[in-house]
Amino acid sequence: MELLKADHITMQFGGLTAVKDFNLSLNQGEIVALIGPNGAGKTTAFNMITGVYRPTQGEIDYNGKNITGLRPDQITALGIARTFQNIRLFKDLSVFENVLIANHLHLKSNFLEATFRLPRYRREEREMRETSLNLLEKVGLADLRDEKSSSLPYGKQRRLEIARALATKPQILLLDEPAAGMNPKETEDLTQFIKKIGHEFNLTIFMIEHHMQVVMGISDRIYVFDHGVTIAEGNPYEIQNDQKVIEAYLGVAEEDA
């Protein structure tokens, strides 16, 4: 079933076309990767889907509903969560609070009910705490819940950021370079982790990644960007053997990896 569809979305900044005519289709339960050299427009594509930028052309449909031009918080509320390339945790707040905050969008009580701790709020707060604790247990961060999020080691910060995105109860999870800056061991752990959560939370995952090990290991399909243009699309095998991709990208990536 098609969950998300981007139809010829284009993003121009003044004279610069960051992304041109991107057609994306995400089916329920898939893991799809977006790769391409630095500056190819991958994060811009993410920002269009999540509402940070409004595409200059084209339309994005989610569950058959046009979501082009909605605000990021509205898009998250509809079920598309994301992480960031440079980790953006709430640094001064605890691990637990970071996850709790992601539950806030589902809160029904108004601020007076919350301030005066009226019954409905008390019930909701209790539920939020339970689900957040459950989630932290599932991602293996429960014992660190009272730590300041910035005091966690890098790999765990990444994991917390994913957990926080999961707390918004998404259908689609967008991961922006989840393995960036990780050593091979951490990368392997993360790959398994992404697979696991995808399955457990019944997610559709769309990720930007440079690590070929991760991309080739878990992706069902791959899109390849170069200078904002989609130069290839297919399964890992097809991509690895695509002449255009090898020319534009894989040669460079081998040196990096």
Place this chain on the structure above:
Amino acid sequence: MKRNTILTLISLAILAIAIYFIDQNLDSYKVRILNLCAIYVILAVSMNLINGFTGLFSLGHAGFMAVGAYTTAILTMPQAVKLQNFFMVPIAKPLETLNLPFLPALFVGGLLAAFVAFLIGAPVLRLKGDYLAIATLGFGEIIRVIFTNTQTITNGALGLKSIPNTSNLWWTFGFAAFTVIFIAFLINSSYGRALKAIREDETAAQSMGINLFKHKMLSFMVGAFFAGIGGGLLGNLLGTIDPNMFRFFLTYNLLLMIILGGMGSITGSIISAFIITIATEVLRFLDDGMTIGSLTIPGITGLRMVVFSALLMIVVLFFTQGLMGTKEFTWNKLLNRSQKPLAKGGRS
């Protein structure tokens, strides 16, 4: 949780007993200073909600106070006093006979201040950082100029005199306790967490589904509401108000308090509201001059403010966290419980 509630209630009872004895025994000068302390607690804590907890650099607090002060004053002044006050230009008709008891008048003042915050928040809360500061600063000045010119409502530059002196220690400390408890409970609720998330990282907060504008507006309006109440208490404590009272200087004083106490700490704001208010009185000799034995040192008007400004610079340069940083007083910490509390029950 239960134990903390009991401890809070006990301390409120102790506060009430203390007020009773202070009211009986201390002279009116000291009582007045304590009243000012409590009012500044209300103002500093409410400004900290906007600036410290939500991270909105707003400098409009004096404007909200003015709205509250004028509303409360006009609503509590008897008709005869109003007629005396408005001898140049008569007061607008419906206001002449409009009268409310002190408590509802304070709430109307607070609500009007919150409404004004809503009106100006709509355009200015889209701004960030220093742009927001400039816009809100401008708002504060505009309110002052408007109040100087709406003679039929505010009596213009003449100000209002003989406002009933209804503020006393019970009102001021009562509202200070209410403000502190209300804002502490708000901060420790899911909404408070959302506000802190906005302070920490707007982009991340928004992608967590938090409606930035709605939550900023919430913080701004709640802050303005309490600023309005504080203004009302102040006007009815001093007995006279005029537009020039609500210059930027007043906001600056509050800013000094929340920076000194720690942006994002209610406890810090309470402590520094007391320190600064009392120090302003204690250091009066700097302005007035003093005599030690046979030596007379002449005072320099405004020297106190130099001291406070220097203090602010020292804090900003060397102790950016202020007294408390973002730490709060909690019963759990006081009683030294080894286990970390799940929720910080920050109360005074």
